[in-house]
Amino acid sequence: MIDGRTQLVGVIGWPVEHSLSPAMHNAAFEALGLNWRYVPLPVAPGMVEAAVRGLVALGFRGANVTVPHKQSVMPVLDSTAPEAAAIGAVNTILITRGPDATATVSGYNTDAQGFINALRRGGFEPQGTRVIVVGAGGAARAVVRGLLAAGAVQITVLNRTLERALRLISDLGDPRLTAQELTPESLVTAADGAELLVNTTTVGMWPDVQGSIWPAGVPVPSRLTVFDLVYNPLETSLLRQARKSGAQTIDGLGMLVEQGALAFEIWTGQPAPSEVMRAACEKQLRAGR
């Protein structure tokens, strides 16, 4: 029941109507018997500063931040966690209040650690491994940052637009990083010398479910683990190619759930029920949203 003591969090983004996060977090609050609610908050481009001030004024405990506000929210914050500063994006804000009701707004990024937690849950330990990351957008930055922190020894970033991959590796500035243009040939060659392949592009996402970064008719090396950040559909064309070739696969829902679980813990200070959260997401996906 919503009453005078209900605590609020939500997601600011544009658009937000297809977000799985409300279902995921509300299921977690319910499972733990917390009088909290998570609401979708559509915030138009250019309105992020007003939105954050509104959250503070309305007594919100925090929020997730999604496209297109992950970078533009940063100047509005009182403090930014080192991880978020390194990635250059914030996906979670926490609002704390002192005894005199003065509020502090802190920014975090749970995507990098969420990715690593999902990878480990999928049975892959990144320490000492060679990795191919396809894509060079915001998601790729978080993935690469997570892999560097987790001890990967070589990370090759392949992107359709080479300059963007070069900018990513120069921003993150680590000798373990190299960049290449994404072509079917460069991908197959690079995958030969790697243990993990991560797709951070939108290729294969509904409604273009036939799309895959991996060329048709070429087997995926069976000793590879393939992680696709796309979770709609849960088994993308890429993951199907990998499974049929005998490679290990990890779907993108794991990262959504793990980044959400970390945000939940930042807000509530309690361990998140990640199994409940995953089940709520799967139910929502099945319902076709």
Ligand code: ATR
């Ligand atoms: P996000 O922040 O979610 O990572 P993004 O910044 O829009 O999203 O990045 C999307 C990524 O998917 C980019 O790496 C993009 O490649 P470009 O930098 O060349 O645009 C990649 N991408 C999107 N559609 C693609 C396609 N059809 N083939 C290959 N890469 C694609």
